[in-house]
Every structure is written in C-alpha cells, then in structure tokens.
Amino acid sequence: MTPRTLVPDSALAGLREDLAGEVLVPDDPGCDGARTVFNGMIDRRPAVIARCATPEDVANAVLFARETGLPVAVRGGHAVAGTALDDGGPVVDLRRMHAVVADPENMTVRVGGGATMSHLDRACQPFHVAVTGGRASTTGVGGFTLGGGSGWLERRFGLACDHLLSAELVTAGGRHVHTDAEENPELFWALHGGGGNFGVVTSMTLRVHALPEFxxxxxxxxxxxxxxxxxxxxxxxxxxxxxxxxxxxxxxxxxxxxxxxxxxxxxxxxxxxxxxxxxxxxxxxxxxxxxxxxxxxxxxxxxxxxxxxxxxxxxxxxxxxxxxxxxxxxxxxxxxxxxxxxxxxxxxxxxxxxxxxxxxxxxxxxxxxxxxxxxxxxxxxxxxxxxxxxxxxxxxxxxxxxxxxxxxxxxxxxxxxxxxIGAEGADRVAAGLGAENARRPAEVKAAYDPGNVFRFNHDTAPAA
Missing domain, CATH: 3.40.462.20 (Vanillyl-alcohol Oxidase; Chain A, domain 3)
Structure with a gap:
C-alpha cells in the first residue's frame, strides 16, 4: 500500500500507466506544492493528485477513483472553501489543461477546463474581444462560469454563464458528454449557475463581444x-x-x-x-x-x-x-x-x-x-x-x-x-439556486452523478 493512503499499489500503477499527465502521491517530490491551495486556511492531504493533460486523463482518473471507492475532488482555479482537495481522496487536477483559443470570426472562445481568467483575457486581447470574467486574474474560468460568472464587465455584457454555448464533460461514470441548448439540455441548464457538481468540465465554448477600448x-x-x-x-x-x-x-x-x-x-x-x-x-x-x-x-x-x-x-x-x-x-x-x-x-x-x-x-x-x-x-x-x-x-x-x-x-x-461564499451550509446552497429550483438540479444530478461522487463543491444531492 502507498504510505498514508488507502490506494492499492496495483491501482496506482495502473493510473500512472494510463495518464499522459502526472500522478503524485504524498511521498512524491512536488506533491506538497501541488496540494497547496489559494486559501491558506486549508491544509488537506489528498491520497492521489492526477495532474491531467487530456480529457482522456480525466476519464481515467475518475474511473480510478470509482474503482477504489473514493469520492473525487476537482481542481481548476481558486476556491475560498478549499473544495478542490479532500483528505485521503483523489484529486482531478485540470490546471495543465489551460489552452484558450479565440475565434474572432465566429465571436467565440474555447476554454480548457483548467484555464484561469489570465489565460482567457490574454487570448482574447489581441482580437479586442472579451467576455465577462472574474475580478481576479487567478480565478478559474470553469468554476467561475458554472457558478454564474459575476465580474467587471457584467453590466455591459451580462453574466459569464449567459454566454456559455457548449461544454464537454466527463461524468461520474467516466463517460464523455457534450452539452448545449439542443443536446442534453437539462444538463446545459444546470451549468448556468448550478456549479460543477454534475461532472468534470474539460472544456467550454463561450460567446465573446467586441471590446475595442477599456x-x-x-x-x-x-x-x-x-x-x-x-x-x-x-x-x-x-x-x-x-x-x-x-x-x-x-x-x-x-x-x-x-x-x-x-x-x-x-x-x-x-x-x-x-x-x-x-x-x-x-x-x-x-x-x-x-x-x-x-x-x-x-x-x-x-x-x-x-x-x-x-x-x-x-x-x-x-x-x-x-x-x-x-x-x-x-x-x-x-x-x-x-x-x-x-x-x-x-x-x-x-x-x-x-x-x-x-x-x-x-x-x-x-x-x-x-x-x-x-x-x-x-x-x-x-x-x-x-x-x-x-x-x-x-x-x-x-x-x-x-x-x-x-x-x-x-x-x-x-x-x-x-x-x-465558502462552506455556509445547505440552506445557503439552496439560497444560491433559488427555492423555485429546488428539485430540478437534483434531478440532473441524479441523471449524471447518482452516487454523488462529485460532492466537494457547493453540493446538490441527487434526487431520490
């Protein structure tokens, strides 16, 4: 067994072989740095950090977690509650997947699941286009957008999630899923403010707007x-x-x-x-x-x-x-x-x-x-x-x-x-979604993550 974890060495060896990225466990050089998060109040020690390089890596890391019976934490940008880590569990670390490609002809931008606001803004700037981004450069675009997306440009362009055109996810079962207004529309609806508990978003496409001057x-x-x-x-x-x-x-x-x-x-x-x-x-x-x-x-x-x-x-x-x-x-x-x-x-x-x-x-x-x-x-x-x-x-x-x-x-x-907000309890999560939406996100959760594998963000429990 790997020290200080519940992960069999054979399973860990399989994960290392399957990933194009890097796998870190507590005794590996660099693991302490990889587990350090934005909020200095959080000091958690995950069993395994899968530093994914591709969507296939993400699927393999999720399947690894399922096979070992451990819930999955997902890390992109910063999170005040420290939900990107869990003591003794695996972490799907998306930060290597930070490519951003702007398409000014179609006024869209494709954003990797681990991209930060700095990556997004720098990719858009040469074309003088933008979408509402966070108020800090280190904010992860994925969690920011899925939670709604409130930022400096919101009064001019609206919330970031208003411009979400599509997303690619890996589900709790390791399945690759595309969602937009026509394909898997209930999942698409839930991603507009419902957060990231429905799956691991490996990339998303956003509409951008002309911003020649600021x-x-x-x-x-x-x-x-x-x-x-x-x-x-x-x-x-x-x-x-x-x-x-x-x-x-x-x-x-x-x-x-x-x-x-x-x-x-x-x-x-x-x-x-x-x-x-x-x-x-x-x-x-x-x-x-x-x-x-x-x-x-x-x-x-x-x-x-x-x-x-x-x-x-x-x-x-x-x-x-x-x-x-x-x-x-x-x-x-x-x-x-x-x-x-x-x-x-x-x-x-x-x-x-x-x-x-x-x-x-x-x-x-x-x-x-x-x-x-x-x-x-x-x-x-x-x-x-x-x-x-x-x-x-x-x-x-x-x-x-x-x-x-x-x-x-x-x-x-x-x-x-x-x-x-950080961890302020189930009532505040409900306040974030609205009483009129109490049932619908839970039904989406039940369809894509019935075992509540992804539960370390502001959690929506699956409908019974």
Whole structure:
C-alpha cells in the first residue's frame, strides 16, 4: 500500500500507466506544492493528485477513483472553501489543461477546463474581444462560469454563464458528454449557475463581444469621507448609469504605491473603482459627479488600458487566509450606507481584507430569467472579503465578515452568488439556486452523478 493512503499499489500503477499527465502521491517530490491551495486556511492531504493533460486523463482518473471507492475532488482555479482537495481522496487536477483559443470570426472562445481568467483575457486581447470574467486574474474560468460568472464587465455584457454555448464533460461514470441548448439540455441548464457538481468540465465554448477600448478610474479617500463617497457612487449608479459603467466602492488597506501618500500606506481607506467598457472620454462624462469629488481625494487615477491587464489590479495573493461571504440587496438606502460604512471601522487593518459594495443591474438584470440564478435582479451586492496572514486573527476576521452580513440583512433578498461564499451550509446552497429550483438540479444530478461522487463543491444531492 502507498504510505498514508488507502490506494492499492496495483491501482496506482495502473493510473500512472494510463495518464499522459502526472500522478503524485504524498511521498512524491512536488506533491506538497501541488496540494497547496489559494486559501491558506486549508491544509488537506489528498491520497492521489492526477495532474491531467487530456480529457482522456480525466476519464481515467475518475474511473480510478470509482474503482477504489473514493469520492473525487476537482481542481481548476481558486476556491475560498478549499473544495478542490479532500483528505485521503483523489484529486482531478485540470490546471495543465489551460489552452484558450479565440475565434474572432465566429465571436467565440474555447476554454480548457483548467484555464484561469489570465489565460482567457490574454487570448482574447489581441482580437479586442472579451467576455465577462472574474475580478481576479487567478480565478478559474470553469468554476467561475458554472457558478454564474459575476465580474467587471457584467453590466455591459451580462453574466459569464449567459454566454456559455457548449461544454464537454466527463461524468461520474467516466463517460464523455457534450452539452448545449439542443443536446442534453437539462444538463446545459444546470451549468448556468448550478456549479460543477454534475461532472468534470474539460472544456467550454463561450460567446465573446467586441471590446475595442477599456478604461478605469480610481479615487482614494480617507475613511471620514466614506459615507459621502458611497452615497455619491450609489446615486450615480441608481440614476441609472450606462451599462458600460461598472466597478464598486471598496474599503481596504492602502497599499504602498506611487499614487498613495506615504503616511497613508497601511491605513484604512475608501476607494472608488469605476470600470468602463469604452473610451476614456466617455468614462469621464459618465462619472463626472464622482470625478468632481476629486479635490477631496488623496489620489485620483484615470487610465485607458488593455482589459487583460485590469483584473490583476486587485488580486488577492495566494496563500493568505481567506473567509468571504456576500448579501444581495433589494435597495441601498442611506441607512444601509451608514451600516456599510460603520462596519468598515471594524475591518482587520492592515490586511488584504476588502469591504466591497458593487452595483448589479444593466445586462445582468435583463439576462435570461430561466437559469438558477435568483440573485440576478438584485440591484446591489455587499461582499465582505476577509483576507489576512496571522492565524491569531482568524476569530476576529471571520466574526467581522459575519457581522457585515448581519448588518445589511434588513435589505437582503436572501439569494446569494455561490462563488462568493465558502462552506455556509445547505440552506445557503439552496439560497444560491433559488427555492423555485429546488428539485430540478437534483434531478440532473441524479441523471449524471447518482452516487454523488462529485460532492466537494457547493453540493446538490441527487434526487431520490
């Protein structure tokens, strides 16, 4: 038997022979690095890591797991809950399968199951096309899209899953399946917000949109200006602002940077980030009321850049301790603004923590209504994003995130984007799918994974 695993050596030898990729077990060099995940709070030790290079590798790894009687964890990009690993079980690691091929003639892009947002954006940039991507460059495109896909460009283009045209999966039985609106339509429906528990997505095809120009504005204020700044941003977006305008307000620790006065680095600040899917002149016109706040700001930057260079601006470095959550709001009145700003006073500083409120609306709200995305029509979202390094801060950081949720709950719709939360229980998973969708995803799960082999994401149990 292989040390510290329940996997027979004969089965492991067969897997090594079957895979074009690499197989790692705990005693192998490089296994510790391969099992390290984005969230530093997670320290799990899988029995086997199958670093797959092809869809056939994925099928062989899934069949190996079935033969050994072990459930399968699937790893693509980052996940706050650490669901990409399981103690003592096998991991299907897709990160080698990160090829992205843009087809500007047909306005589509084919994305490998292990591709990150950085891979996607860099492949699309030469053709000046894009699809809504995540707010961090290390986000995995697969899990991001299958969970709904909320990002900087969502008000202009809609959620990422709205542009999912097809997907290739490996089922729990090791079978290769294609799904689109015509072929296996129930599975296709479930992949629009239902997450990745129905199979291992080895590739997907997305519709892209022309994005010849992209720019952003960043305004940094001291905390005392917070309520006025948040209200000004809210009023701008509720007017409503053009769909091309996105962004949000963030309370965060000011970084040491050229545009930040040295005496403010490491202190709590209030930042307004405005993104614009268009030229800088239009951005300045659309957000003139915010730019008028400039004299009160400690720093102001407006720039036109390639979109592929933007998602890394607010990256959360891997290896830090993370605890996130979110509430989607039916309104953001002055009282909610005051609560939001008051909770900023308690946030852990100096850390990588961000206290975020951002607008929805635009093409998100006008998108397809039939998918399991009950938070789609909420006009605002509050996203406490706890990030810190010292384990001694665990209790206060987690408590702060929970306090933020409790504070804004009077305005909450009850639904939540599952990609923004960790392990918060079955009720929150149900809130992510919507009460009206309680049965349908479970029936899809029963059809493709009746034994619940894939259960380490936000799990949908198979219908009985």
């Amino acid at each position: 720019c952003f504005a960043l305004l940094l204020f001291t905390p005392d200006a917070g309520p006025d700044v948040v209200r000004a941003y809210r009023d701008l977006m509720d007017a409503p602002a053009p769909d091309a305008v996105g962004g949000g307000v963030l309370c965060l620790t000011a970084p040491p940077a050229e545009f930040v006065p040295p005496e403010l680095a490491g202190t709590r600040m209030c930042a307004v980030v405005v993104t614009y899917a268009g030229p800088e002149a239009e951005l300045r016109e659309a957000v003139a009321p915010l730019l008028a706040l400039g004299p009160a700001a400690t720093a102001v930057a407006v720039a036109e850049i390639p979109y592929a260079g933007f998602p890394c601006v607010l990256d959360d470095p891997p290896g830090q301790r993370n605890y996130w959550s979110a509430e989607y709001l039916d309104a953001f009145p002055d009282e909610a603004v005051e609560v939001f700003c008051a909770r900023a006073e308690d946030m852990p500083v100096p850390t990588g923590t961000q206290h975020v409120v951002f607008p929805m609306g635009g093409r998100v709200a006008r998108g397809p209504s039939e998918y399991p995305l009950p938070w789609r029509t909420a006009p605002w979202a509050v996203h406490p994003f706890g990030v810190w390094e010292d384990p001694a801060d665990d209790e206060r950081a987690i408590r702060w995130v929970r306090d933020v949720r409790a504070g804004v709950r009077p305005w909450a719709v009850g639904a939540v984007y599952l990609n923004f």
